[in-house]
Amino acid sequence: MKMRENSSIIRLGIGKIPIQIFLIIVAIIQIYPLIWLVLFSFKDNGEIFGGNIAGLPHVWRIENYESAIKQANVMKYFFNSVIVTVITIVLVLLLSSMTAYAISRMKWKLSKPTLIIILIGMMVPIHAALLPLFMVLKNLKMLNSYWALIIPYTAFAIPMAVIILAAFIRGIPKELEEAAVIDGCGIFRIFFSIIIPIIRPAMATVAIFTYLSSWNELMFAVTFINKAEFKTLTVGIMSMVGNYVTKWGDIGAGLVIATIPTILIYILLSDQVQKSLTAGAVKE
Numbered sequence: 001m002k003m004r005e006n007s008s009i010i011r012l013g014i015g016k017i018p019i020q021i022f023l024i025i026v027a028i029i030q031i032y033p034l035i036w037l038v039l040f041s042f043k044d045n046g047e048i049f050g051g052n053i054a055g056l057p058h059v060w061r062i063e064n065y066e067s068a069i070k071q072a073n074v075m076k077y078f079f080n081s082v083i084v085t086v087i088t089i090v091l092v093l094l095l096s097s098m099t100a101y102a103i104s105r106m107k108w109k110l111s112k113p114t115l116i117i118i119l120i121g122m123m124v125p126i127h128a129a130l131l132p133l134f135m136v137l138k139n140l141k142m143l144n145s146y147w148a149l150i151i152p153y154t155a156f157a158i159p160m161a162v163i164i165l166a167a168f169i170r171g172i173p174k175e176l177e178e179a180a181v182i183d184g185c186g187i188f189r190i191f192f193s194i195i196i197p198i199i200r201p202a203m204a205t206v207a208i209f210t211y212l213s214s215w216n217e218l219m220f221a222v223t224f225i226n227k228a229e230f231k232t233l234t235v236g237i238m239s240m241v242g243n244y245v246t247k248w249g250d251i252g253a254g255l256v257i258a259t260i261p262t263i264l265i266y267i268l269l270s271d272q273v274q275k276s277l278t279a280g281a282v283k284e
Contacts, residue, residue: 037259041065041252048248061249068240068253073228077236078257084146084232085214088153092210093203095154096161101191103162104169105177115166121159126219129156134223148224149232153214161206168202169195204269211265215258233258 040048041064042057052058068074102108103115133152134143142148172195180190196203218234225231231239237254240246 034259034263037252038256041249041256043252044249045247064247064249064253065257067247068250068257072236072240072250072254074233074236074254074257076229077231077233080146080230081215081233081258082261084149084153085211087146087150088157088214089207089210091150091154092157092161093206096158096206097165097196097199097203098191099158100162100165100169101195104166105174115162118159118162121155122163126156130219130223133220137224143224144227144230146230148230149214149217149220152220152224153210153217157206157210157213160209164206165199165202168199172198208265208269212262215262 036054039055039057040053042060042062043052044061044064047058099114099118103111129152137143137148137151142151176194176198177190180194185193216234217232218238221232221235222238225235233254237251237258240251240254
């Protein structure tokens, strides 16, 4: 019996080898662009265009990062992007979670029309809203400010966030809220003390989607911001391209700096996102 069990275990182990090899290849394909970007950031134009674009740098040029930080003022743009993105995420999580809870749990006449209006917001192309938004912000004298980006980013992120959170809230047993009402909790106490802790995985998913759309956005940032003191990182990196000469190593350094927050956020919130995606798939 033991011999048969050992042989079956060996067969299962051998059968998994092709899958493991395939997964390793996929992981290398996914990670290599990031490694290439880091190596790219330590090279100069002569090495990049001299046939060593994919290999290790002959000379590790740390001055590319110094030039990106000091001359291109990347850290100032980085700080602006952090301000815009953080405020946008906070507003989206607060407004969308309250809206999703109201639509999913409360009984009021305009709940379905409100949901339809929010769904219609997903169908509006961002390019079609560019000119109207520019005119509105201009009339309100909000151009060249952080709010010129925060308000549009928040408005375009709320529809998807409401859909994700509403679907998650519908899966929460109503008995939890009924028990809280019996204990004397009000609507706000129920929402912030019971609902919010339960929907953390979904909120992490919304936070990542909102972060990616805000951190990497370029069109609104170029159109609504002209002053250097309010420019975001995407615009700052784009401005590093010269009319006659472009230092691609400096641009690579700026891109590495812009990529670091994305990697950190993924590492911190990846578990929460996985819980959000698998929630409801298995009944406990």
